[in-house]
Amino acid sequence: MRTHKDTNLLLDTTLPSYIIAGSFQSPGELVNFTYKKVQFHGGDALVPFLQRFLKKNSLSFHQLGGIIVAQGPGSFTAVRLGIVVASALAYSLHIPVVGVPLPKTEEPVGRREIQQRMRTLIAKGIRKKPGSYKNLRAVYGKPPNITQSKELIKTQ
Numbered sequence: 001m002r003t004h005k006d007t008n009l010l011l012d013t014t015l016p017s018y019i020i021a022g023s024f025q026s027p028g029e030l031v032n033f034t035y036k037k038v039q040f041h042g043g044d045a046l047v048p049f050l051q052r053f054l055k056k057n058s059l060s061f062h063q064l065g066g067i068i069v070a071q072g073p074g075s076f077t078a079v080r081l082g083i084v085v086a087s088a089l090a091y092s093l094h095i096p097v098v099g100v101p102l103p104k105t106e107e108p109v110g111r112r113e114i115q116q117r118m119r120t121l122i123a124k125g126i127r128k129k130p131g132s133y134k135n136l137r138a139v140y141g142k143p144p145n146i147t148q149s150k151e152l153i154k155t156q
Contacts, residue, residue: 005064005065005095006026007023007024007025007064007065008023008024008025008026008064008066008067008068009022009050009054009064009089010022010023010024010067010068010069010118010121010122010125011050011068011069011070011085012069012082012102012117012121013046013074013078013081013085014071014072014073014074014075014078014082015074015078015105016074016078017037017038018035018036018037018038018114019036019045019046020033020034020035020114020117020118021035021049021050021053022118022121023054023057023059024118024122027126028122028123028126030115030118030119030122031057032057033114033115033118034053035114036049043077046081046082046085050085061093062093064089064093064095065095066090066096066097066098067089067095067097068097068099068100068121068125068126069086069097069098069099069100069136070099070100070101070121071083071099071100071102071137071139072102072138072141073101073102073139073141074140074141075140075141076140079138079140079141080138083099083136083137083138086099086136087136097136098125098128098129099136099137100121100125100128101139102117102121102124104141105117
């Protein structure tokens with residue numbers, strides 16, 4: 001079992017039907033990754049999915065040295081979920097976190113495309129200065145459509 005905090009977590013919830021996790025070690029070598037097809041943004045499945053991924057790779061949350069999370073673009077709920085989970089983990093584990101916007105893309109069709117997505121996340125993430133969980137900002141694919149805007153209500 002690894003005892004050093006040299007393994008970092010990758011997290012991508014920006015795709016409509018997938019949650020993706022990976023791990024890498026310095027200086028940016030992708031160690032492993034996995035993905036799961038989900039419905040409704042995977043909110044109830046994300047943390048158990050991450051726990052299984054770490055256990056399968058003989059890791060625990062406490063062995064992580066940092067987190068790189070995809071900031072979007074993507075759906076409001078899915079992107080927000082990834083940012084919140086990454087922020088909460090970084091805060092509770094006292095580790096740095098980096099948010100990386102990824103290019104908007106169609107659903108990947110297979111393992112190769114997801115692997116390339118993980119490599120892009122690493123390449124962009126290791127170039128950024130690690131920050132605090134407080135500095136993460138989501139990049140949404142479009143404005144959230146939760147309620148009518150106040151301007152629209154005023155004109156009615």
